[in-house]
Amino acid sequence: MLPESVAMTPLATGERKQCTVCIFGTGDFGRSLGLRLLQAGYEVVFGSRDPKNRALLPKGSKVMTHTEAARTAQVIFIAVERDHYEFLTSLTPALEGKVLVDISNNLKRGQFPQSNAEYLSSLVPGASVVKGFNTVSAWALQSGALDASRQVLLCGDDPQAKQAVVNIAHSLGLTAQDRGSLRAAGEVEDIPLQLFPLWRLPLWIATGLIAFFFFYLLIRDVIYAYATDGKDISFRIMISLANKVFPIVSLIMLALCYLPSVLAAILQLYHGTKYRRFPDWLDRWMLCRKQLGLVALALAFLHVLYTLVIPIRYYVRYRIAAGTIAQIKENTTKPFDNTMAWRTDSYYALGMLGFGLYVLLGITSLPSVSNVLNWREFRFIQSKLGHVTLLFCTAHTFLYGWNKFLRASSYKWWTPPGYMLSLVVPCVVLVSRLILIVPCVDNTVTRIRQGWERPEVKGGSQSNGGAQHPLMP
Ligand SMILES: NC(=O)C1=CN([C@@H]2O[C@H](COP(=O)(O)OP(=O)(O)OC[C@H]3O[C@@H](n4cnc5c(N)ncnc54)[C@H](OP(=O)(O)O)[C@@H]3O)[C@@H](O)[C@H]2O)C=CC1
């Protein structure tokens, strides 16, 4: 049992003065944590192999041998690398009934067969081990906990021990999230080792599409012109080509954000129930839609920047001047083309509106903004306005090449221009969406998603765990 003061509700600053927290290890993490605990009003006692060495330790803290220090506090943070945990076995009598907080991290995943926290628990079976604080860096603790590292993930088998650590986290201005029993410690230990897990797939898709369209357009537009007419237009690689690749990939990626929900609806219609798991690849795709959208937005932003420099490009100014001089020489005036004026203005207007909505989608996906929206508002923006954005951007691309679709010269080597390829996925998504909102189809999808359609239960078990995907718009 833990003393009342440690286990119950967070303590007021005055009360914390009497509450002592022990830290084993006087390294970077131990010192940073000690400083924060002292600032929060706790008494801090360090357990060290060399209690005489007070260098760098925060003012107001005490330092003793491990055994002496363990006696002073109920909660002990083990700020020592896992490799050195053996020394704790000789301290088992002093650690009996104590709460040991395992903050250790590993250098790579699966480094040890057992998680560090479970290993610690096996070394000191008489203590209650809580895994936590490993996702907070020593630097963040010292510099005043940044937003991203404010959250402490905790797991452990003893609820009272966990509560004691939750209280300390709250006193330090951190938020605590319960991640379950000590069996989950391995997962918590893997978190600091992750490298942008949800960004990996979108970045691979973006890189793959950019590489494909770059080489496709390079061969089709630049190398083809050189091979057939001997014209060197390689300078176009820098701006013209890039300004084709970015919008093409951006539009395809925006469509890829909405394609999985269409596929999911088709799968549910096909199976006639939502009580069936989606394939793994579809689940993974759904989970990284936000990142797909943000990468697409970044590319759209580049397209805007590249478009803004068009009037100041040497090549463009040369072409305009050459056209004007030719008209003067020939004493002719090109007639004003009303259709062209409508087309270009509509093309720019749709582009700007599409980009405006694109930015809105990006902003509302930020946690600080989405947190103040309810589910219906979030769905309205991300799903309804998202499809409108896709529609505007598709129409913008369509208007860009509207008179070239039927022109044979557009198909060099019988390959279509890039913007035509970029229309395939968005058109599939938009047409499927249109079909899905036809009343009879929509009613069936709604019935399925409300859970009214259940599969026959064969052999006493259902084919899945149940609910509709949480991110399904
Ligand atoms: N640094 C960080 O930002 C973070 C660190 N962590 C984890 O915190 C733990 C400590 O990290 P950090 O402070 O950076 O490491 P340091 O190397 O700076 O400090 C480790 C401390 O452990 C003690 N120690 C070293 N060898 C032994 C031994 N053989 N027996 C007993 N004690 C020993 C020493 O204290 P003394 O000399 O007083 O005995 C030493 O100062 C690690 O497990 C790390 O994974 C977790 C999250 C972030």
Ligand SMILES: [Fe+3]
């Ligand atoms: Fe454009």
